[in-house]
Amino acid sequence: MTEMPSLTGHRALPLLDSDVLRTFVTIAESGSFTRAAQQVFRTPSALSMQIKRLEETLGQTLFIREARQxxxxxxxxxxxxxxxxxxxxxxxxxxxxxxxxLEGRVSLGTTDDVGTRILPGVLARFARSHPAVHVDVVVGNSATMLQRLDAGELDLILITAGNPGQESRGEIVHSEPLVWVGREGGVAVQRSPLPVALAHQGCAWRSMALDALDNAGIAYRIAYTCEHSAGQEAAMLADLVVSPYPRSLIRAPLRRIEQDQLPPLGDYQIALVKRSDLSETGDALSGYVVDAFGERHH
Structure with a gap:
């Protein structure tokens, strides 16, 4: 912890030392001074002294020390x-x-859901660190993305995992509940048969929704079929339909439909799939994608 001299003669605020911050974050994430000490190759007592000084500097207690954690x-x-x-x-x-x-080009394919919501931040951060790299982004359905990856046209792709007939590939980078969504104050959910908007055949959201409705014995009609979630969103905003939707994407005036009105859908997952001969540039971009999804969970 260092204190910067002030040109005006006033006592300057202390600077937070990166090494001490790394220690603090490691302890917080591991829940143990002992485990954190192993990760940063120091003794627990050394870490304890660092945290004590940090707490004195900030005038706050940062950890509650219990028997085992x-x-x-x-x-x-x-x-x-x-x-x-x-x-x-x-x-x-x-x-x-x-x-x-790093230089060159890297091509990233993504489906039209949560993947597109994290991309602006990912691309901005990647561009700051690697300004000489050109990133091509392609949006499409999971089946098309996989075909283009295998044909060598794309370097890495974000796809919905668990689509009917789709083999399990890649690394799961995101998982969240799929829920029923409609317009706030809307009446679509009260209609019978229930009007729903879905993606085309071969989409995990579609099969999850239809299975849930069939198992619950709820009569429905597929009022809209749209490849893009923006189309489903438009139909929901017009109060024409309800639709299965990722919980994190709900924005007013859309709302989650109460769980006692429609059957639960379960979780859906996003997988990151890379080509086998991925370049160093592509590997760097994949790291930024994984980090971005990790930040969504904090």
């Missing part, structure tokens, strides 16, 4: 958010100057 105080939780962001920014700054310069 430590957990964060409310102040510690606030610092954890700042700590992660500061370490990430530090990594970006160092990478800018020290990482080998």
């Amino acid at each position: 430590v957990r964060l105080t409310p102040e510690g939780e606030v610092l954890l958010g700042y700590g992660r962001r500061l370490l990430k920014l530090n990594e970006e700054a160092v990478t800018q100057f020290l990482a080998p310069s």
